[in-house]
Amino acid sequence: xxxxxxxxxxxxxxxxxxxxxxxxMPYECAIDLVDLITVDDVxxxxxxxxxxxxxxCIEYIENNIDWLLKRLQLLIDKHSSTLSPPYILFDxxxxxxxx
Numbered sequence: 001x002x003x004x005x006x007x008x009x010x011x012x013x014x015x016x017x018x019x020x021x022x023x024x025m026p027y028e029c030a031i032d033l034v035d036l037i038t039v040d041d042v043x044x045x046x047x048x049x050x051x052x053x054x055x056x057c058i059e060y061i062e063n064n065i066d067w068l069l070k071r072l073q074l075l076i077d078k079h080s081s082t083l084s085p086p087y088i089l090f091d092x093x094x095x096x097x098x099x
Contacts, residue, residue, distance in 0.1 A: 015030055015091060016072070016088060016091065017029045017032045017034065018061065018091060019093040020034060020093070021053075036060075039057055
């Protein structure tokens with residue numbers, strides 16, 4: 001049996017792209033990690049492969065967490081005048097596979 005998930009978001013949604021390899025998003029992100037660092041740049045500049053580059057990017061955001069926290073606070077503040085706080089979706093690195 002296949003399980004299908006869905007979610008309806010009511011209110012001001014915001015999305016956060018935390019995948020440094022996902023540079024061509026089909027929608028506008030409220031916060032986009034590729035504004036800070038990309039897997040392609042790490043591959044080119046540090047001569048790492050794609051997996052090592054992704055690990056580097058994850059450690060980079062950990063070491064620069066203030067960059068993310070500042071943008072999250074700005075997103076929250078932007079919607080503070082609305083009746084409901086923003087609903088934030090986080091797009092994290094990962095792979096999908098088909099059985």
